[in-house]
Amino acid sequence: MSTEALGILLAEDDEGHANLIQRNLKRAGIANEVFHVKDGQEALDYIRRRGPHAGRVPDKPLLLLLDINMPRVDGVEVLRQVRADGGLANIPVIMLTTTDDPREVQRCYELGCSVYITKPIAYEDFIEAVKRLGLFLAIVQVPAEHT
Amino acid sequence: MRRANLTILKKGLILVSVPLLFQLVFIGVLVWVQRASWLLAGGTAVSFACAFCLALVFTRGISGRLATLTDNARRLAQGQELAPAMSGSDEITHLDRVFHEMAAELARSVAALRDQTTILQSVLDSIGDGVVVADEHGKFLLFNPAAEQILGIGRTDAPPEEWTQQYGVYLPDQVTPYPAAELPLTRAIRGEAVDGVEQFIRHAKMPDGVWLNVSGRPLKDKDGRARGGVVVFSDYTSRKRAEQEIRKLNDGLEQRVAERTADLAEANRELVQKNRENEMFVYSVSHDLRSPLVNLQGFSKELGLVGQDLRAMFADVGLPEPVQRRGLGLVDGEMAESIRFIQAAVQRLSDIIDALLRLSRAGRVEFRCQQVPVNGVVARVVESMRSTIAERGAAVTVADLPPAWGDPTAVEQVFANLVGNALNYLDPDRPGVIEIGSDNAAATAAPDGQNALQTYYVRDNGLGIPEPYRPKVFQAFQRLHPGRAKGEGIGLAMVRRTVERHGGRIWFESTEGSGSTFFVALPVAPGNGSREGCGPNGSPLKQRREGHVNGSAGHPAGRG
Numbered sequence: 178m179s180t181e182a183l184g185i186l187l188a189e190d191d192e193g194h195a196n197l198i199q200r201n202l203k204r205a206g207i208a209n210e211v212f213h214v215k216d217g218q219e220a221l222d223y224i225r226r227r228g229p230h231a232g233r234v235p236d237k238p239l240l241l242l243l244d245i246n247m248p249r250v251d252g253v254e255v256l257r258q259v260r261a262d263g264g265l266a267n268i269p270v271i272m273l274t275t276t277d278d279p280r281e282v283q284r285c286y287e288l289g290c291s292v293y294i295t296k297p298i299a300y301e302d303f304i305e306a307v308k309r310l311g312l313f314l315a316i317v318q319v320p321a322e323h324t
Numbered sequence: 325m326r327r328a329n330l331t332i333l334k335k336g337l338i339l340v341s342v343p344l345l346f347q348l349v350f351i352g353v354l355v356w357v358q359r360a361s362w363l364l365a366g367g368t369a370v371s372f373a374c375a376f377c378l379a380l381v382f383t384r385g386i387s388g389r390l391a392t393l394t395d396n397a398r399r400l401a402q403g404q405e406l407a408p409a410m411s412g413s414d415e416i417t418h419l420d421r422v423f424h425e426m427a428a429e430l431a432r433s434v435a436a437l438r439d440q441t442t443i444l445q446s447v448l449d450s451i452g453d454g455v456v457v458a459d460e461h462g463k464f465l466l467f468n469p470a471a472e473q474i475l476g477i478g479r480t481d482a483p484p485e486e487w488t489q490q491y492g493v494y495l496p497d498q499v500t501p502y503p504a505a506e507l508p509l510t511r512a513i514r515g516e517a518v519d520g521v522e523q524f525i526r527h528a529k530m531p532d533g534v535w536l537n538v539s540g541r542p543l544k545d546k547d548g549r550a551r552g553g554v555v556v557f558s559d560y561t562s563r564k565r566a567e568q569e570i571r572k573l574n575d576g577l578e579q580r581v582a583e584r585t586a587d588l589a590e591a592n593r594e595l596v597q598k599n600r601e602n603e604m605f606v607y608s609v610s611h612d613l614r615s616p617l618v619n620l621q622g623f624s625k626e627l628g629l630v631g632q633d634l635r636a637m638f639a640d641v642g643l644p645e646p647v648q649r650r651g652l653g654l655v656d657g658e659m660a661e662s663i664r665f666i667q668a669a670v671q672r673l674s675d676i677i678d679a680l681l682r683l684s685r686a687g688r689v690e691f692r693c694q695q696v697p698v699n700g701v702v703a704r705v706v707e708s709m710r711s712t713i714a715e716r717g718a719a720v721t722v723a724d725l726p727p728a729w730g731d732p733t734a735v736e737q738v739f740a741n742l743v744g745n746a747l748n749y750l751d752p753d754r755p756g757v758i759e760i761g762s763d764n765a766a767a768t769a770a771p772d773g774q775n776a777l778q779t780y781y782v783r784d785n786g787l788g789i790p791e792p793y794r795p796k797v798f799q800a801f802q803r804l805h806p807g808r809a810k811g812e813g814i815g816l817a818m819v820r821r822t823v824e825r826h827g828g829r830i831w832f833e834s835t836e837g838s839g840s841t842f843f844v845a846l847p848v849a850p851g852n853g854s855r856e857g858c859g860p861n862g863s864p865l866k867q868r869r870e871g872h873v874n875g876s877a878g879h880p881a882g883r884g
Binding site for chain 1: 607611614615616618619622623626629681685689
């Protein structure tokens, strides 16, 4: 397999959701490394290599999968901070949430999210979005475990 | 009187006797000069004596009657009865008769005058209004008992400039002494007519004071010269107090109305707040439910996929036939069935939660109100249902529909729901007929001076709504014919919420077995100061009261 050029940071407080997302990514043939954090604060620490992630070596570009409702710092705040940070402004961000409130959706797009996907996930759409975003970031394709 | 008589008698005697004396002296001189005969002298003496007697008698007759006349004049002056009328026909008798006539005339006049005075006096004594008359110098000529009773002080010798202080007269502010020059009686004396002047009277004898209503007129003599003034006044303290009481009550009433209004506004704010909280609650609960549901949904799908893997494994050759059969039986049978049930239940739960979210959003979504061409909106709705209409073989007629004021999307949803319901609940036993129209007469009837509403209707000849179900028509999750159409039973609940937020009303008439008519009244123009929704009534409280949804009461079922 080729080098994993894109790392996926998944911020999701619900273990089940995180598990399902990872299974579906894998099943869709996306073999990129997925790093799972439990809330927005940890996501920011990971991105900025602070706190528990201070020693992380930034070896690849990141794609963010953010849940909105999370303890401490929510997904929208992570998105806002990332977009406000000049060095991080280009990171692709997929908002992934149970909220389909049009205002919430609009707010996320205004803040600069790349894709907004409503759970329960139509995983096909989700995979499609991840792939599209990762196309130019050299997503590594692996054979699907299931069709 | 006797002395007078004697005087007259003496005067009469002198009058008679003096000429006689002169005659006697003259005769004596004649006798002395001409030495007339004693006979002549004797005759003269006799005639003298006769003349004297005659004079005496005559004098006595005249002077007696004159005395009677004099006496009568005195009696007349003193109001006594006159002496009987004289008899005869001479001048004195005539004079006496005229005198008697005059006396009688005078007596009649005096009696009439006395009667009149008595009447006037009793009137002045008995009326409740105070009457005070003063001459041009301010001296009281009349001060009736009512005046004294009302003022608490009677007639005094005080000059006009002291009346204010003397009688304790104040301006209506009850503290400023009444300007003396402006007192109604003073003005009347000056020649002015005064009407309805309000005065307050308070002094030591009447510490609580009384209110007067005073009118005055100048008194003029027959030549038009001012000779004083008259005032008439009444005590209207009780009326004044009643007025003050009424004013106080009115003020109290206004105060209470203001308080009540404030209470209602507060209650309204609370309701709005509560409503918002409720919707937020529904919203957050729905989301909280959704999160585990995502797991159920996702992992049941995973189980299905695992089942497929297992199936592939069991189908693989190399396993003992009984194991393979048993394995495939479990995977395709019980396991697949369980997963199907789980997924069906999850899907149902998911639909309900989605419906709840839509419902809560119907109460939260912001309307962008404008003139809505209902004609176009309904045409789009009907067009979008073209295939269903054809499928059901229904005839849909749309009348010309006037525009409304509202959110175009929301209005479209309302009509889509109503027309969709009409289509869904047609009676399969007869050709379906659906009419969409407007009730023009209702546009002018604006309740409570609010903005006018335009009433539209969607009428069908479908199954109709049974009586027991009618109160529940607009409640969420109520489905009358669960098998006939998909949905969670929130359509009409959302429609009601939407219509009410527009400041409109929705109600229906229905006869089971012959069809239903749903009426929607929407505003025709922007409301005033509406914050929530965009109807004429800004407050949900008002909406609730005036836009009350009424299923059956007040709208008799059946269209005949």
